[in-house]
Amino acid sequence: MFTFACLGLLFLPACVTSAASIRGTRDGRRAKGENLDDLSLLSEERHAPAHGGASRYLLTRKRRLIAHEGVMRTLIIRVTDGDGKQPFSDARRESDTWFGTYSNNLSGNANSMASLYDQCSGGKLNFVPATHSDLVNGVLELTIPDKLTGLGMNAAGELVRAQFNALNPELGIEFDAFSIILPEGVTGSGGIAGKPGQYQYYGGTADQSLEVVMHEFGHNIGFHHSGVAGEGTYDDNHDLMGCCAGAQQMCFNAAKSWYSGWYNGPEREGHVDVSHFDAPGQWWNGDLVGLDDYLTGNFDPADHGLLLRTKGGLYTMFNRMKGVNAGVKAYRDEVVIVQQWGEGGESDVMAVLGAEQTRYTFSADYYDFDVEFELCEISIPPVVTGPLIEIRGTASQSSTALNFGASLAIDGNLDQTWAGRSVTHTTGDEEDMDPWWALVLDDVTEVEHVRILNRADGCCSHRLNGAYLELYDEGDEIIFSRNLGTADDVEDVYLGKVFTVKKVQVKHHGIRIVSLAEVQLFAPLVDARTGMSAHQPDYARVLTWISRGGEPQISCETSLAPTQSRAPSLSPTYTFQPTIYRAIPSDVTLLRDNSPCISQINPINHPDRYKCLIEPTNFSNKPGKWVRACF
Numbered sequence: 001m002f003t004f005a006c007l008g009l010l011f012l013p014a015c016v017t018s019a020a021s022i023r024g025t026r027d028g029r030r031a032k033g034e035n036l037d038d039l040s041l042l043s044e045e046r047h048a049p050a051h052g053g054a055s056r057y058l059l060t061r062k063r064r065l066i067a068h069e070g071v072m073r074t075l076i077i078r079v080t081d082g083d084g085k086q087p088f089s090d091a092r093r094e095s096d097t098w099f100g101t102y103s104n105n106l107s108g109n110a111n112s113m114a115s116l117y118d119q120c121s122g123g124k125l126n127f128v129p130a131t132h133s134d135l136v137n138g139v140l141e142l143t144i145p146d147k148l149t150g151l152g153m154n155a156a157g158e159l160v161r162a163q164f165n166a167l168n169p170e171l172g173i174e175f176d177a178f179s180i181i182l183p184e185g186v187t188g189s190g191g192i193a194g195k196p197g198q199y200q201y202y203g204g205t206a207d208q209s210l211e212v213v214m215h216e217f218g219h220n221i222g223f224h225h226s227g228v229a230g231e232g233t234y235d236d237n238h239d240l241m242g243c244c245a246g247a248q249q250m251c252f253n254a255a256k257s258w259y260s261g262w263y264n265g266p267e268r269e270g271h272v273d274v275s276h277f278d279a280p281g282q283w284w285n286g287d288l289v290g291l292d293d294y295l296t297g298n299f300d301p302a303d304h305g306l307l308l309r310t311k312g313g314l315y316t317m318f319n320r321m322k323g324v325n326a327g328v329k330a331y332r333d334e335v336v337i338v339q340q341w342g343e344g345g346e347s348d349v350m351a352v353l354g355a356e357q358t359r360y361t362f363s364a365d366y367y368d369f370d371v372e373f374e375l376c377e378i379s380i381p382p383v384v385t386g387p388l389i390e391i392r393g394t395a396s397q398s399s400t401a402l403n404f405g406a407s408l409a410i411d412g413n414l415d416q417t418w419a420g421r422s423v424t425h426t427t428g429d430e431e432d433m434d435p436w437w438a439l440v441l442d443d444v445t446e447v448e449h450v451r452i453l454n455r456a457d458g459c460c461s462h463r464l465n466g467a468y469l470e471l472y473d474e475g476d477e478i479i480f481s482r483n484l485g486t487a488d489d490v491e492d493v494y495l496g497k498v499f500t501v502k503k504v505q506v507k508h509h510g511i512r513i514v515s516l517a518e519v520q521l522f523a524p525l526v527d528a529r530t531g532m533s534a535h536q537p538d539y540a541r542v543l544t545w546i547s548r549g550g551e552p553q554i555s556c557e558t559s560l561a562p563t564q565s566r567a568p569s570l571s572p573t574y575t576f577q578p579t580i581y582r583a584i585p586s587d588v589t590l591l592r593d594n595s596p597c598i599s600q601i602n603p604i605n606h607p608d609r610y611k612c613l614i615e616p617t618n619f620s621n622k623p624g625k626w627v628r629a630c631f
Contacts, residue, residue, distance in 0.1 A: 072127045076098060130174065200216040211243065223344075281545070287542075289537040291320065338350060375543075414517065433510065447524075451521075
């Protein structure tokens with residue numbers, strides 16, 4: 001099965017590359033005596049290992065790319081055909097688009113494919129260059145005898161596949177995913193990918209587009225297209241499977257995110273599943289946080305959800321425009337409800353809840369009930385931070401250019417310009433692969449927030465794109481890591497909880513430059529009442545319930561879903577009726593804390609009911625074994 005994505009882009013002439021070159025022949029054997037300088041890299045005695053099966057060595061259609069997690073060795077095959085025609089982009093630019101090898105300087109993108117998947121998955125999915133003596137930064141230059149001009153992308157890709165498969169049992173290049181970049185003259189401009197699968201073909205200038213490459217790898221994972229109900233297949237502009245030019249700092253919609261499996265770990269369960277609700281009167285009311293708050297740890301599964309699944313194949317999320325999702329193209333800071341049937345299905349935007357619309361009713365002929373939604377509140381509190389920590393420690397870096405040393409990032413000078421002479425700078429050459437800047441503190445220190453002042457003089461702020469912030473404990477074990485993505489002039493990283501830190505490191509992979517104006521650390525800001533962090537996430541409070549014929553009528557007010565908090569309220573609310581059902585005598589007033597009510601369905605022992613915690617009374621074990629009375 002194939003899926004297609006096309007995007008018109010600028011024409012870019014081909015360039016000369018330094019990547020190793022391999023030639024195929026009509027009978028599938030490697031040509032001898034051609035491109036001797038490149039072929040000297042090969043070993044005539046090297047063969048593919050016998051163990052592990054052919055899937056690591058042959059370009060096949062059958063293998064699913066991944067189980068959505070892991071380290072994926074990725075091979076780029078840049079093709080020159082029998083007429084000498086090459087792709088529009090050179091090998092260095094291909095590697096930069098896929099892996100950010102050259103700090104995105106050559107690709108011109110805000111992120112690399114590998115960096116953006118790393119960010120969106122919370123570090124669970126990592127694409128790395130395949131390694132081999134015949135590859136340069138993951139790219140293989142392959143010359144084939146076939147003339148590809150006039151062929152479609154699929155036919156041309158099949159010829160390349162056959163040539164490589166004849167060569168690689170001897171070469172032994174191992175990979176988990178592969179991308180074939182077709183030369184000028186192949187008809188069509190866009191991408192073709194297996195869904196699911198491990199391959200993509202690119203024609204025209206599509207390989208220069210981060211958006212197209214992200215889209216095609218999404219198909220490999222198993223994602224289908226994302227559209228808008230009643231409009232088009234590609235019209236969901238808050239999802240990379242439906243979006244558009246310039247979508248370089250955003251992720252996927254609620255349905256794709258649910259099936260990715262990236263957000264339902266045992267310690268941070270982001271899934272809220274009420275898809276079993278099918279009886280009128282069943283309801284859920286809770287807070288959905290944005291993706292960035294979830295990924296940075298500003299999330300408590302006892303208080304928050306990330307993704308909500310309900311009946312009707314409906315998936316809901318708060319599309320907060322922040323951090324990893326700061327460049328989202330549509331429905332910014334609104335609640336988006338999409339429909340998708342099954343893991344590999346297409347999705348459609350069904351409703352967007354925000355200032356203009358706060359309620360949505362889903363009805364279908366195949367249900368005898370409706371699924372109702374109401375947006376109760378969107379909360380984006382002001383940013384708060386603890387006191388600035390006076391840094392006492394030693395800074396170092398992997399290399400130094402022009403005497404712009406590591407200590408300039410902790411000198412207290414906040415000037416972010418090169419002219420101010422307070423910006424660090426590594427050399428950015430091949431002798432300083434994977435550059436870094438590090439601060440070792442004199443004493444372990446409690447840190448909740450790190451601020452990185454980037455260079456901001458209009459020249460080189462992009463150099464920090466895709467860098468990693470890492471924190472280490474006293475035993476030099478890493479305790480926090482985050483990809484900074486598209487770096488801002490001032491990059492605030494809220495850690496989500498308090499870390500006891502001995503070392504702070506900012507690092508890059510590949511041939512990069514690390515350039516920092518200042519690094520600041522902030523102590524925890526503690527709520528005096530609760531003793532916990534005062535930094536709270538942004539959220540959207542959403543109510544969903546099942547109705548039939550418009551009944552029951554539940555709203556944010558009448559459901560009386562209590563405000564959730566990390567600790568009981570000091571001023572509990574008075575209520576005469578904690579649920580929509582009249583089950584409390586009219587002369588009884590309950591004083592309730594802020595714990596959420598619990599829906600209990602048990603037709604054997606008692607009618608369906610809701611339990612709500614109230615202020616402690618005398619001990620009672622009727623009904624149940626709750627220390628507090630319940631009705």
